[in-house]
Amino acid sequence: MPFDNKRIKELSKLMDKLGLRRLAFKDKEGEIELEKAGAAPVITHGHPPHLAPSASHPSHPVTPQETAPKAEGKAIKSPLVGTFYVASGPGEAPFVKVGDSVTPDTVVGIVEAMKVMNEIKAGIAGRITERVVEDGQPVEFESPLFRIE
Numbered sequence: 001m002p003f004d005n006k007r008i009k010e011l012s013k014l015m016d017k018l019g020l021r022r023l024a025f026k027d028k029e030g031e032i033e034l035e036k037a038g039a040a041p042v043i044t045h046g047h048p049p050h051l052a053p054s055a056s057h058p059s060h061p062v063t064p065q066e067t068a069p070k071a072e073g074k075a076i077k078s079p080l081v082g083t084f085y086v087a088s089g090p091g092e093a094p095f096v097k098v099g100d101s102v103t104p105d106t107v108v109g110i111v112e113a114m115k116v117m118n119e120i121k122a123g124i125a126g127r128i129t130e131r132v133v134e135d136g137q138p139v140e141f142e143s144p145l146f147r148i149e
Helices: 005-018
Strands: 022-027 030-037 040-045 074-077 082-085 107-113 116-121 126-131 144-148
Touching: 005 022, 005 030, 107 144
Parallel strands: none
Antiparallel strands: 022 030, 030 040, 074 144, 082 107, 107 116, 126 144
16 A cells, blocks of 8 residues: 555554654555654655664754744645645746735645645635745645745
């Protein structure tokens, strides 16, 4: 079974049940690594160099932005678990910037999940007041990506 959102949520619940902070799982379908960062798991697929298993692996630093994003305004949220990107490729202009006006159909970013690039649309109209996550940062289902007014 591939690592779809349902399976990832099950693994996250298992981590909570067992009191685990980090879980690496590998089977014939692939591999996944989950690490708790504050209250939400940080998820990566495969073993990027910064999360490769090692005896000296430092824990993922938790920033205030990860644990308590600002609550003002409406949020544009991630519809899936994966890695968030602000542009279509390295060196490309971001889809949107703080101050930009958006419509529900405006593409605001990309979430890569299972090596598939998924365009994320605003879903609401307004003006971007804050980008909550950084380029290349892992996101959860329903994680706020942008604040909008």
